[in-house]
Amino acid sequence: MIQWFRRKLSVRVSLWVVMFAAVIFIAALSFLFYQARDAVRQEAVSRATQILDNTSERVEGILNRVEVATNMTKWLVQRHPDNPDSMFVYSRGMLLNNPDFYNCSIAFEPYYFKDKGRYFSAYSKHEGDTIRTIQGGSDNYQYFYMDWYLMPALLDHPCWTEPYMDFDAPTNTTGMVASYCDAIRDGQGRVIGAINTSLSLSWLSQTVSSLKPYPHSYSIMISRGGTYFVHPDTTKITRQTIFTQTFEQPDTALTRLGHAMQRGEDGMMHTIIGGVSCYVFYQPLGSTGCSMAIVCPESDIFSGFDRLQRTVTTIVAVGLLLMLYLFIRIITRMPCDWSQRPRNRAPLGKGSGNHRIGTVRRQVARLPTHR
């Protein structure tokens, strides 16, 4: 076969031409694909970032309402801290003016109102079409040891608690909520209680879960402590953290991602999640301490690009093969036309040129081959 290639000038010439063309095509296409792939990646980053920004803005708008309403109510309480009955009005009023809030409690230090006993918490909660307002706190629920009561006093600023599942015994239902809380202080700056407004996160969960820039992408949200409260696998919500699965299967990439999200960073990470190569775009959610991320499988992002790449590569390969075949045919045919002329056994290069040239094939075969 090789000898045949060596003897066949047409094949050799054609191969050289096609190979040269192939090298140029490969170089040009490689550069094009590299730039195009990068452009696609940038487009994905831009798309995901825009989605995250829009969602973050929408969510923060709602969270901001909770913060403003709580601050206003706190201001009222601090202006009239000695009238316990007013606390029920304030807590109920919070829910009347904001029907989408989950509950509100205004709680005080033990025995702050001496005639009310050790526990005093004006607690209001939506129950269907009505608002239930009660005095909360008991030996079974010592609110002054709860996160929402302690955190703002310890941190010396208002804050959001970790999301948690609130179990409502009367209706036997659970709902995921997070609470915005702030310390109530007297005129001397001493902490006398705390106000806490809770927001159901079901809507947030649905909103974030619906973020799907690509067919197989999904969204997650984690709290300050890394706990999932949005995840396509609902069994993980509030039960697992982003680090839980690394206990049994160490995963430095996932650990890095978790820590980055906990630190409130935004960015993009290329990693492998669940055996699938993914791009993860993440962003913090305001002052909540939470962070959300969109996980996009690499195959989704580059599916169009990969399809184009395969098509172009196929076209170029077929084109080059066709070119090779045509070149061989053309070069081979050219001596066939000469063989039609009268034979002349005289060597080429001598004579007046008026003699008809013999069979070129045999004469060409006598020509020295140059390598």
Place this chain on the structure above:
Amino acid sequence: MFRIKDIVLFLACFVLTASSLTASAQSDMLVFTPQWTAQAQFAGYYVAEEMGFYREAGVKVRIEHPSATMPAMTRLRNNECQATTMQLCQALETVDGGIPLVNILQTSMNNAMVIVSARGKDPLTQKGARVGIWSVGFGQLALCMSNREHLDYEWVRFAQNVNLFVAGALDATLAMSYNEYYQLMQAGVEMTEGNVYRFCDHGYNVQEDGVYMTRDYYNSHKEQARRFAQASRKGWEWAAQHPEETLDIVMRYVEKAHIATNRTMQRLMLQEVLRLQVDRESKKREFRLRPDMVQKASRLMKENGMLKGEVTYESLTPDP
């Protein structure tokens, strides 16, 4: 004169009252309240219930968990339960407070308490630090250690979980090596030799969990107590031999109680609890209260003003 109808009525009332009193005294329904919400820490008791060990022993048991802010001892005191688990130090405090208790089964042979410090610092170097401690009463040894080492910790009582620490509201927090320790790891907190202080490694290896009854109840229900303790021990021994099946049982209990946890966390907890049941010296699962540990805990607490007088080992045993 009394009519026959009055006499019959009086006799009927007398018989009914006597019957109900007798039935109450001899009732074999025992309400058992573990000291915390449902989790693998109480796996042996769940196993004993699910595998029928209590039934085989002829004891009817109902397991009722307390809330995170309501000590189990309060339920015992209010007669809402007849047996509870508690740590040895808590039992000493209770006895010293005037409520005689009997230890009918000791499960823990080692101390599980640790202090985890934020920012990688050594807890012993954080004088005046804000340290989280459970509101329901665990942590007596930590108070003793803090006094002895002159650390002047500012104790912040919390109900449950590690959120205060993770939010940066505390400089350090008490944790149990089978529970909050792993919660902190799950929250991404790095644990090193430098930021974790283990009480068991610093001369405070005092036993913890045991099952207790009030002495009055024990004296009138000795046979019931013995059977309950025996079946519970059998539950723990079975759990040690069948950890995965035990986890299945535990997960059913935590799901029923709506506890936000996961199987990985419960597996780690079970492994650690079973490890703590093995005595460091004998290397065996002994299920007994050690007199030397009672003496050590009692002395430490008395020295630090937590007990009026030393509580003896004999005062906790079934038949002193």
